[in-house]
Amino acid sequence: MPSKKLKIQIMSPNLLESDYVVLGDQLIKQWRIPVHHRMQLVFGSLRQTVRVVPLSKFDGIRISQQLAAQMGVQPRASLRLTYRPHSTTLQFGPLLGVLISKDYPDSPERPFGPITMFCKELVNACQLQGVYVYFFTTDQIGANSSSVSAWVYGDGWKKSQVPAADVFYNRLTSRKLENKPSVQHFLKEVKSRYGSHFFNEKFLDKTEVFDALSRDPSISKYLPESYAFQGLQTLKAMCAKHPVVFLKPIKGSLGKGIIRVSRLEGGAFQTQTAQVGGTRRQAYPSLAKLYTSLSGKMKATRYQIQQGLSLIEADRRPIDFRALVQKNLSGNWNVTSIVARTAGGHHFVSNLARGGSLSTVKEAVLKSSLPPNLKGKIPLKLRKAALYIADAVDHQIPAHFGELGIDLAVDNTGHIWLLEVNSKPSKNDNTPIGVGKIRPSVKQVVEYTRYLSGF
Structure with a gap:
């Protein structure tokens, strides 16, 4: 059965009783919905017995204030509606819940800090497609998984009690929050009790990704040699094979903590460490001395060692x-x-947080040191590699992902390499957009929500 986007009208109790829903007579005839008969209304985890009343020349949905409160919907919201005749069920939705790290209740104009613009853009994209979205933190998860105290957007941001969603989108930016027992319990409960989908459900770490992808022969050509760092012997073995190696924190992001190790003349070695003001360089007469200076850091943090690339x-x-x-x-x-990222003047990592700059792929490749005969092939090769790698992540890692940030590199022969896969691409308010504009990346989240929920 197809779904139809309709505008919600909320009626006062003296005009409509709580267990009645008003629909246009044309839609009722088209979908063969029985009128004045008891049927089930479903909205996320909400299950409510209702009767349908027809109204001529009407193209919307009328519900009572009481039912609207149970659903957590605001006036003038748009929802999709589908009728499932085999179970005599009217299903509203889809309902999308976005799990975020932090809210700021005392800042009504910016309740989600640096991701507020993204959240409002997602509200606009959902409204256009008839999806209802709410935002909640881990602190708003209660003992009962059937409902959540969450933020919704009506005439401004408001708190509302809402049912558990059809689809949850994990935007947590902290592994500690994600691993809280209450979060993991909630995730399992909504999946098993309500059939909810939960995408981007976990952080990825570097060793997990490279170990998993190495099992896929079609991806091996994109993978630089890479291992979980085990100590001095691992460092010696990798430095004997490669003139440059990188030590990367397994759970790091934004280029934090990355150490570049390179050979100098006469058997000495140099480390370069990314810092806020630039790169800190330190020379050592031997790998053993280098390792001794790093060993304290290595005990506190797990690292991945990776082949350096030209x-x-x-x-x-x-x-x-x-x-x-x-x-x-x-x-x-x-x-x-796909965007190109060029490292800042005193950095060897390209992250914006480290002074890097963005440009289009074409602009960066044209300015690059790549031989002219190879430059035209790079955009398509990058797209193909990104899709192959995303598909391999799906098949090799037992978790549900709906979006991935895939960091790729190109060497001087035009070969594509995988640097990193990120399951929580940044949504901070650093991308200028026109008022009312909706980026393709935001629209895609809404479309995938519709796919998962069957709307």
């Missing part, structure tokens, strides 16, 4: 690429965007 450069600054890959209305992976 990346293409522009003005002697390394370039890499971030592909945003998302699932679409058909449930298939799609490359939403």
Whole structure:
């Protein structure tokens, strides 16, 4: 049965009783919905017995204030509606719940801090497609998984009690929050009790990704040599094979804590560490001395050791690429965007937080050190690699992902390499957009929600 987007009208109790829903007579005839008979209304985890009343020349939904309060919907919201004749069920939705790290109740204009603009853009995209969205933190998860105290948008941001959603989108930016027993219990409960879908359900760490992808022969050509760091012997073995290696915190992000180890003349070695003001360099007469100086840090944090690559450069600054890959209305992976990131003047990592700059793939490749005959092939090669890698993550890692940030590099022969896969691509308010504009990346989240929920 297809779904139809309709505008909600909330009626006062003296005009409509709580167990009645008013629909247009044309839609009732078209879908063969029985009128004045008891049937089930479903909205996320909410189950309510209602009767349908027809209204001529009407193209919307009328519900009572009491039912609206149970649903947590605001006036003038748009929802999709479908009728399931085999179970005599009217299903409203889809209902999307977005799990976020923090809210700021005392800042009504900016209740979600740096991701507020993204949240409002998601509200606008949902409204256009008839999806209802709410936002909640881990502190708003209660003992009862059937409902959540969450933020919704009506005439401004408001708190409302809402049912558990059809689809949950995990935007937590902290592993500690994600691993809270209350969060993990909630995740299991809504999946098992209500059939909810939960995507981007976990952080990825570097060792897990590379170990999993190494099991897929079709992906091996994109993988630099990479291992969980085990100590001095691992460092010696990798430095004997490669002139440069990188030590990366397994759970790191934004380029934090990355150490570049390179050979100097006469058997000495150098480390370069990314810092806020630039790169800190330190020379050591031997690998043993280098390891001794790092061993305290290595005990506190788990690291991945990875083969260094000869990346293409522009003005002697390394370039890499971030592909945003998302699932679409058909449930298939799609490359939403790829941007080039050029490292800042005193950095060897390209993250914006470290002074890096963004440009289009074409601009960066044209300025790069790559031979001219290879430059035209790079955009398509990057797209193909991103899709192959996303597909391999799906098959090799037992978790549900709907979007991935895939960091890729190109060496001076035009070969594509995987640097990192991120299951929580940034949504901070650092991308200027026009008022009312909705980016493809936000629209895609809504479309995948519709796919998962069957709307």
